[in-house]
Amino acid sequence: MYCTNCGTENDDGARFCKSCGKAIAEPAPSARRFEPKLTEAAAEGMEDVAAGPLPHVPNYLVHAILVTIFCCLPFGIVSIVYAAQVNGKLQAGDIAGARQASAAARTWAWVSFGVGLASVVLWGLLFIIIAA
Numbered sequence: 001m002y003c004t005n006c007g008t009e010n011d012d013g014a015r016f017c018k019s020c021g022k023a024i025a026e027p028a029p030s031a032r033r034f035e036p037k038l039t040e041a042a043a044e045g046m047e048d049v050a051a052g053p054l055p056h057v058p059n060y061l062v063h064a065i066l067v068t069i070f071c072c073l074p075f076g077i078v079s080i081v082y083a084a085q086v087n088g089k090l091q092a093g094d095i096a097g098a099r100q101a102s103a104a105a106r107t108w109a110w111v112s113f114g115v116g117l118a119s120v121v122l123w124g125l126l127f128i129i130i131a132a
């Protein structure tokens with residue numbers, strides 16, 4: 001704690017300067033309490049921005065795996081291949097590439113889903129025809 005009048009260093013608990021005798025202005029308690037927290041929060045915010053400047057690009061990996069299991073294996077695998085590329089490209093800074101792979105993964109997941117759905121419908125129709 002330094003005297004605001006003469007600049008002499010005093011003990012933390014001192015209320016008057018030992019050199020010039022002037023009352024030492026204590027910082028407001030609230031300011032002392034909250035300032036470090038605010039600074040920490042600001043620093044954390046900065047770190048978040050620094051750590052995560054990459055935009056979120058969905059990789060559709062779960063969709064790809066689901067359609068592969070339940071719908072259509074070949075198209076689902078194409079979808080998985082693209083989905084697996086999204087995060088890698090994103091980490092490499094290739095955001096355009098990541099978006100492209102993401103879009104391809106979504107497209108192939110839908111193709112797989114459509115084909116799977118169509119085949120289910122066709123098998124259903126076939127079953128009805130045979131049973132009728």
Ligand SMILES: [Zn+2]
Pocket residue numbers: 003004005006007008017018019020021022
């Ligand atoms: Zn002083």
